[in-house]
Amino acid sequence: MVRKCVLCDERRAVLRRPKTHQQVCKDCFFAAFEDEVHRTIIDNRLFKRGDRVAIGASGGKDSTVLAYIMKLLNDRHGYGLDLFLLSIDEGITGYRDDSLETVKRNEEQYGIPLKIVSYKELYGWTMDEIVREIGRKNNCTFCGVFRRQALDRGAAALRATKMVTGHNADDVAETVLLNILRGDIARLSRCAAISTGDDGALPRSKPFKYTYEKEIVMYAYFKKLDYFSTECIYSPNAYRGFAREYVKDLEAIRPQAILDIIRSAEEFRFSLTAKMPEQGTCERCGYISSQRWCKACVLLEGLNKGLPQLGVSKSRGSAKAPSASSRTPIFLA
Amino acid sequence: MVEINLEFSGGLELLFGDVKQHKVQVPAKDGAIQVLISDLLVWIRGNLLKERPEMFLKGDSVRPGILVLINDCDWELCGRLASPVEDGDTVVFISTLHGG
Ligand SMILES: [Zn+2]
Ligand SMILES: [Zn+2]
Numbered sequence: 508m509v510r511k512c513v514l515c516d517e518r519r520a521v522l523r524r525p526k527t528h529q530q531v532c533k534d535c536f537f538a539a540f541e542d543e544v545h546r547t548i549i550d551n552r553l554f555k556r557g558d559r560v561a562i563g564a565s566g567g568k569d570s571t572v573l574a575y576i577m578k579l580l581n582d583r584h585g586y587g588l589d590l591f592l593l594s595i596d597e598g599i600t601g602y603r604d605d606s607l608e609t610v611k612r613n614e615e616q617y618g619i620p621l622k623i624v625s626y627k628e629l630y631g632w633t634m635d636e637i638v639r640e641i642g643r644k645n646n647c648t649f650c651g652v653f654r655r656q657a658l659d660r661g662a663a664a665l666r667a668t669k670m671v672t673g674h675n676a677d678d679v680a681e682t683v684l685l686n687i688l689r690g691d692i693a694r695l696s697r698c699a700a701i702s703t704g705d706d707g708a709l710p711r712s713k714p715f716k717y718t719y720e721k722e723i724v725m726y727a728y729f730k731k732l733d734y735f736s737t738e739c740i741y742s743p744n745a746y747r748g749f750a751r752e753y754v755k756d757l758e759a760i761r762p763q764a765i766l767d768i769i770r771s772a773e774e775f776r777f778s779l780t781a782k783m784p785e786q787g788t789c790e791r792c793g794y795i796s797s798q799r800w801c802k803a804c805v806l807l808e809g810l811n812k813g814l815p816q817l818g819v820s821k822s823r824g825s826a827k828a829p830s831a832s833s834r835t836p837i838f839l840a
Numbered sequence: 841m842v843e844i845n846l847e848f849s850g851g852l853e854l855l856f857g858d859v860k861q862h863k864v865q866v867p868a869k870d871g872a873i874q875v876l877i878s879d880l881l882v883w884i885r886g887n888l889l890k891e892r893p894e895m896f897l898k899g900d901s902v903r904p905g906i907l908v909l910i911n912d913c914d915w916e917l918c919g920r921l922a923s924p925v926e927d928g929d930t931v932v933f934i935s936t937l938h939g940g
Contacts, residue, residue: 522914755904
């Protein structure tokens with residue numbers, strides 16, 4: 508039994524869109540997918556003509572599709588952007604080596620110049636060396652803090668005016684749930700925003716904020732895009748995995764749930780009495796920080812002194828635990 | 841007995857000895873004339889899956905977040921577990937669960 512596409516009523520349907528339940532053919536899917544990302548970019552004014560945009564590229568599915576689509580939309584709609592691929596080499600043998608090879612092929616395939624910055628050159632340590640020093644317990648803390656700053660430093664070297672990342676709707680829903688479970692108000696208020704950077708940091712945005720992971724993977728599959736998929740060898744990250752599984756279970760029952768979670772997070776209002784950390788700069792390296800030293804410098808100090816527990820506190824936010832009052836959520840209608 | 845081409849990607853190949861493509865012969869259930877995807881999953885679990893079955897299956901279906909395509913068509917369009925597979929069909933399993 509061949510089902511026809513509900514959009515063109517002509518070609519064979521190949522997929523059911525999770526967002527709309529429509530059954531669509533390959534061509535209509537490509538057109539709808541591309542157009543929705545374009546609308547997201549335009550409606551949210553993510554870029555302006557002449558922007559130099561660094562695409563955070565890991566070689567994985569999301570950032571590979573993002574690079575492809577940024578190039579396609581920039582050409583098709585004349586955004587007037589200069590695009591760059593920006594990759595981080597964490598120094599993880601056998602994991603990052605292979606994914607960097609993928610990014611290097613993407614550079615050729617899409618004709619977008621690539622810059623790679625490494626933990627080794629920025630911090631003097633590879634992740635392999637850090638794990639040898641601290642074991643596998645807090646390695647994701649180090650890697651996360653270092654990656655965020657490395658991306659900013661790479662973007663600065665490219666003289667980028669904007670950065671985009673491949674976070675998709677499933678990722679955002681998952682992060683919203685995690686931040687609720689952790690009671691992390693500062694992050695909860697930011698994580699559903701399509702762009703951040705009002706605090707003086709380089710503006711970052713997520714053009715795939717409303718794009719389902721299923722469609723990104725289907726798009727890559729039907730377009731035969733070249734991406735790399737292996738889990739980081741150091742990242743069991745059980746807590747996030749749990750939220751991820753929960754989001755996928757919800758999606759299986761009701762795909763709309765993903766957009767509902769994002770929408771509800773957008774509608775959260777945070778009490779003004781909840782104190783948000785003030786942004787300054789790190790005394791040591793000049794990176795934006797709400798503390799005297801940025802988190803990366805605190806972690807590095809610990810590593811270099813052979814006290815790697817330094818900075819890996821029980822609190823998850825800044826180097827200093829927020830006061831009890833600022834952790835209490837107050838939701839207004 | 842039907843001959844089916846299987847393909848595992850998005851990291852799933854690691855559960856199958858790091859081999860992406862497999863050509864397999866799958867028997868119909870006793871008394872049945874057709875082989876359904878549900879039969880195929882049971883067969884894969886018993887004959888092909890090398891490790892960590894919970895990464896591939898949940899309950900009697902695939903783990904949520906794994907996409908299934910039958911002859912390049914989303915299985916959600918053809919009845920999911922109840923989709924019949926025929927001689928020469930290609931069934932693709934793609935994990936969306938790995939980092940992007
Ligand atoms: Zn169509
Ligand atoms: Zn610093």
